[in-house]
Amino acid sequence: MEFVSSLANTIMFTTYALYYITTLGLNPFELLLVGMVLELTVLIFEGITGVVADTYSRRLSVIAGMFALGVGFALQGVIPWLDALGLAVPAIAWLLFSQVVSGVGYTFISGANKAWITDEIGEERVGRLFLRANRLSLVATLIGIPVSVGLSVAGTHLPYLTGGLLYIGLGLFLILRMKETGFVRPEREGPASPLREMTSTWIAGAKAVRGQPILLMMVAVTVFGGAASEGYDRLWEAHLITGIGFPASPSMPMAVWFGIISALIAFLSLFVVRFAEKRLDVSNKRVVLVGMLVLTGLRIVAIASFALAPNFAWALGSLLAVGIIGTLSGPIYDTWLSLNIESKVRATVLSMLGQADALGQTGGGPLVGWVGHRFTVRASLLVAAALLSPILVVFTRALRKR
DSSP states (O other): OHHHHHHHHHHHHSSHHIIIIIISOOOHHHHHHHHHHHHHHHHHHHHHHHHHHHHTOHHHHHHHHHHHHHHHHHHHHTHHHHHHTTOSSOHHHHHHHHHHHHHHHHHHHTTHHHHHHHHHHOHHHHHHHHHHHHHHHHHHHHHHHHHHHHHHHHOTTHHHHHHHHHHHHHHHHHHHHOOOOSOOOOOOSSSOOHHHHHHHHHHHHHHHHHHOHHHHHHHHHHHHHHHHHHHHHHHHHHIIIIIIOOOOOTTOOHHHHHHHHHHHHHHHHHHHHHHHHHHOOTTOHHHHHHHHHHHHHHHHHHHHHHHTOSSHHHHHHHHHHHHHHHHHHHHHHHHHHHHTSOGGGHHHHHHHHHHHHHHHHHHHHHHHHHHHHHSOHHHHHHHHHHTTHHHHHHHHHHHHHO
16 A cells, blocks of 8 residues: 555656646745645544544545545646636646545545554554555655656656556555454444544544643644645745756756656665664654654754755755655654554544644645745745744653653
8 A cells, every 4th residue: 555655646746846837837826825725625624534534444534535536636637638628717726626635535544544554463563564664665656756757758747647546546456455453443322323423533532632741742743844844845846946956958857857856865765764674663652752853853954954055966965865854754753653642543633633734734834935925935945944943842842751
C-alpha cells in the first residue's frame, strides 16, 4: 500500500508545479487557494471519517479513501480535456472541486491506516515497520520520478491522470487482499444507532486528548507544523522558478530539473532512513522525542537557508536538506503518535490531529501567501520557517517533563 501510493504521489507531484503554473497559469494566490480548499475539506471531514474508522472498520475507511483519491486526482488530469469541450466552467473551478474530492479521500485514510496496522502488528513493532515502509516508499519514488518527467514532457496533465488510476487500482487490490484481524468494534449499550455510536466514539477521543498533556502537545505541534508546511510546500517550486532560476541549458527543461531534485532527495534519504532503521531505538519514547526536537531545529535552518539562497547551488543544497529531514521526520512522528494513543480511539485521535494540521494549514497558508504577494516569495518562506519555532518549545517542555 505504501509503495504504490508513494509511486502514484511521485508521478503526480514531481512535476505538478509545471502543470499548475505553466499549463493552468495559476498565480501564487491561486496556488495557496488550492491548498486552502484542500485543507478546509480535511478540516470539515477529518473528524467524521476518523470516527467511522474507530466505530465500524479501519479497512473500509482506507479502501473508500483510495477510491476517492483516485477520482479526485484523475479529475485533475482531465481538466485540459474538459476545457477543450468548451464547457462554461473555468479550469480553476474544476481544480478546486477535485481538491474537495481528494480531501475527502485523505480524511478516510488519515488515521485509519496507521490505526489499522498498529492494531495488526502491535505498538512494539510499528516504529520499525514505519521506517521500513518509508524506505520502500523511497524506492517507489526513484521509480516514479523518471515516469513523471516522461509523462510531463508528453503532457503536463498526464501525471495526475496516471496517479489517479494507480490509486483506483490500489483500492481494487485492497478489496481483495487487505485483512483486518486486530480491530474490535466497540460495544454500545442500547439500540444500535450510527449517529449515537459515532458520537460516543468522538467523545471518547476528545476526552483522551483533553485528559493527556502529551496529546495536547501533539495538537500544538500539528497546528504549527501544518501552518509552516503549507507555505513551504506550495511555494518552493515557484521560488525556484521565478526567484532563483535554473542553470542555462537548452537540453535540460524544467521538468528534468525537478526530476533530478526529487531523485537526489530520494536517493540520499534511502541511506539516512536505513541508518536510522539500524541505529535508532524507535520503541523508546525519549529517543523518538529527542529525534523530533533535533529534526525540527534542522528543518527551520534548512528552510531559512533555501529562502536566502543567493544562487542555484546553494538553493539545491538547502532543498536536499529539507527533503531528507522531512523524509526521516515522517515515520518518527508517526511512531511518536502511535506510542501515545490507546487503540480504541486511535483513528479518532489521529483524525483530530489531522484536523489540527488542516487548521494550521488553512490559517497559515493565506498568511504566508499574503506575505509573498505583499513582499516576496523569499519572505513567505522565512515566515514558514518561523512558524516552526514554537514546536521547539513544545518538544523541549515535553523532554523536561519526562
